Amino acid sequence: MANIDENKEGIKGMINPTRYGIERFAYLLMRLTGLGLLAYFVAHIYETSMILQGKVGWDEFLAITQTTEGHIILALVIGMSVFHTVNGIRVMLGHGGVGVGKPARPDYPYPAYSQNARHKITIYSAIVLAAIAMMYGLAVMFGE
Amino acid sequence: MRESIIMKIHYGTAVAAVALVAVHILFRLTQGFAESLEYESVIANYEFLPYAGMLEIILILISIHGFNGLRVVLIELKQGSQYEKSVTYGCLAAMVLVILYGSRTILMTSMGMV
Amino acid sequence: MTAESLQISNEESGSIVSPTKTITLRIARSNPNTNTELRFDEFKVPYQKWTTVLDTILEVKKYLDHSVAVRYSCRQASCGSCGMKINGKPSLACFTKITELNSDVVTVEPMNNFPIIRDLTVGFDRMFSNHKKIKPFIINEESEITSGTKEFLQTPEEVEKYIQFSSCIKCGLCNSVCPTMATDSSFIGPQALAQAYRYVADNRDKGKDERLKIIDDSHGIFRCHFAGSCSQVCPKGVDPAMGIQLLRGYLLGFRD
Numbered sequence: 001m002a003n004i005d006e007n008k009e010g011i012k013g014m015i016n017p018t019r020y021g022i023e024r025f026a027y028l029l030m031r032l033t034g035l036g037l038l039a040y041f042v043a044h045i046y047e048t049s050m051i052l053q054g055k056v057g058w059d060e061f062l063a064i065t066q067t068t069e070g071h072i073i074l075a076l077v078i079g080m081s082v083f084h085t086v087n088g089i090r091v092m093l094g095h096g097g098v099g100v101g102k103p104a105r106p107d108y109p110y111p112a113y114s115q116n117a118r119h120k121i122t123i124y125s126a127i128v129l130a131a132i133a134m135m136y137g138l139a140v141m142f143g144e
Numbered sequence: 145m146r147e148s149i150i151m152k153i154h155y156g157t158a159v160a161a162v163a164l165v166a167v168h169i170l171f172r173l174t175q176g177f178a179e180s181l182e183y184e185s186v187i188a189n190y191e192f193l194p195y196a197g198m199l200e201i202i203l204i205l206i207s208i209h210g211f212n213g214l215r216v217v218l219i220e221l222k223q224g225s226q227y228e229k230s231v232t233y234g235c236l237a238a239m240v241l242v243i244l245y246g247s248r249t250i251l252m253t254s255m256g257m258v
Numbered sequence: 259m260t261a262e263s264l265q266i267s268n269e270e271s272g273s274i275v276s277p278t279k280t281i282t283l284r285i286a287r288s289n290p291n292t293n294t295e296l297r298f299d300e301f302k303v304p305y306q307k308w309t310t311v312l313d314t315i316l317e318v319k320k321y322l323d324h325s326v327a328v329r330y331s332c333r334q335a336s337c338g339s340c341g342m343k344i345n346g347k348p349s350l351a352c353f354t355k356i357t358e359l360n361s362d363v364v365t366v367e368p369m370n371n372f373p374i375i376r377d378l379t380v381g382f383d384r385m386f387s388n389h390k391k392i393k394p395f396i397i398n399e400e401s402e403i404t405s406g407t408k409e410f411l412q413t414p415e416e417v418e419k420y421i422q423f424s425s426c427i428k429c430g431l432c433n434s435v436c437p438t439m440a441t442d443s444s445f446i447g448p449q450a451l452a453q454a455y456r457y458v459a460d461n462r463d464k465g466k467d468e469r470l471k472i473i474d475d476s477h478g479i480f481r482c483h484f485a486g487s488c489s490q491v492c493p494k495g496v497d498p499a500m501g502i503q504l505l506r507g508y509l510l511g512f513r514d
Contacts, residue, residue, distance in 0.1 A: 006443055009370040013440030019347055020487040027437060027485035038210040045242055049249040052258055055183045062181060085162050092155050094484050096512030097504040103422045110495025115486050140177050148474045148509045220442045220481060
């Protein structure tokens with residue numbers, strides 16, 4: 001059977017966070033933070049394996065990570081973790097039907113009750129908490 | 145394995161990992177940031193067996209959660225039975241590799257083989 | 259009506275006629291059958307405060323270019339035929355007024371994630387086959403064979419549980435805007451999933467387990483990530499995102 005061009009939006013459509021509200025932005029951030037955290041996790045497993053090189057090997061590797069760039073990356077990781085966690089809890093509960101509203105007879109102008117204030121507030125809270133956590137992390141790392 | 149079972153595991157590992165990673169981070173905060181990264185501090189943590197056990201559990205939970213997430217992202221990007229099979233087995237293999245590599249670190253360090 | 263009586267009626271009515279303004283309507287033109295490259299044809303079209311996007315497209319068809327291919331029927335947002343991308347957002351052309359777009363330039367394109375037939379017309383085969391996949395009918399072995407011997411009782415409260423999702427007009431806007439469908443050709447789509455919930459939530463239906471099995475697939479309900487864009491664009495208040503999450507609650511054990 002010949003491949004039909006489905007006129008798919010493609011990656012541009014998947015990563016476009018504009019025009020459809022904060023929930024779409026949260027979907028994109030969830031993907032990005034997830035992939036970022038996975039990359040950090042793999043790097044962290046490698047980094048911690050340096051303990052097997054003894055004190056010299058460990059200190060050598062620490063010298064690479066305990067730099068300004070290293071601290072900034074770690075601060076980003078802190079922010080990503082907090083956002084991914086808080087938004088993840090929201091999404092998990094939402095996936096179970098919690099907080100998505102109750103079905104009712106639709107009436108003009110047909111608002112979407114699943115896109116309610118509870119979810120919007122949680123998303124903004126996740127972003128704010130991530131920012132606060134990042135600032136705390138930077139204060140700890142650069143404060144010493 | 146049915147997708148609903150895989151996703152239940154995905155959510156379960158997430159919730160469990162959040163709790164345990166919070167403990168892991170709090171442990172690091174018991175000392176100053178630089179102090180907690182010193183070689184002797186890290187070795188002491190690994191030799192405390194309950195903590196090493198917790199690290200092992202975190203390793204498994206986050207590997208499962210992370211690589212399943214990667215599998216989902218990749219199969220949504222492109223479809224086809226051959227591609228999807230490769231992605232599934234590839235992510236499974238990567239997950240096992242990371243768990244084995246991390247477990248090696250935890251086991252050898254906690255047993256004092258450094 | 260004579261010119262004199264028309265003048266009298268205009269003077270007596272006292273109604274304020276909306277001034278006519280002009281917009282530039284850019285219509286995406288393409289024909290996959292002849293490998294014609296996508297191009298945009300521009301037309302200057304007059305509009306008033308009640309003019310819809312569909313009105314302007316039909317104005318173009320009537321006076322400027324008869325060859326524009328567009329699907330439409332009821333002109334009142336009940337048939338779902340005129341779904342298209344209007345200034346980048348999937349909407350029903352008959353339900354979108356020019357004035358609410360707040361723009362002098364209106365760009366209309368075919369909906370994404372549907373194969374283009376020509377110009378603004380897209381193919382719905384995949385959406386309909388996904389819809390059929392979830393068995394969009396009441397499944398109940400106790401249906402009587404001879405009419406008039408049995409009725410399924412349903413209280414108003416029981417109707418409220420699914421009536422919202424039965425408003426679906428199969429316009430396809432939700433499928434067009436879904437971020438998963440943007441890259442996943444195998445995803446069943448928000449329209450089919452919302453309709454699956456419509457039947458599962460109906461107390462006359464006994465096919466819940468059958469439908470849950472169908473959507474419990476690697477490209478089924480779990481490829482929905484609750485981005486909610488489907489509900490943002492639905493013109494009938496179906497709120498497919500709500501239906502999908504409520505349906506997923508059955509699979510995750512939040513509901514039984």
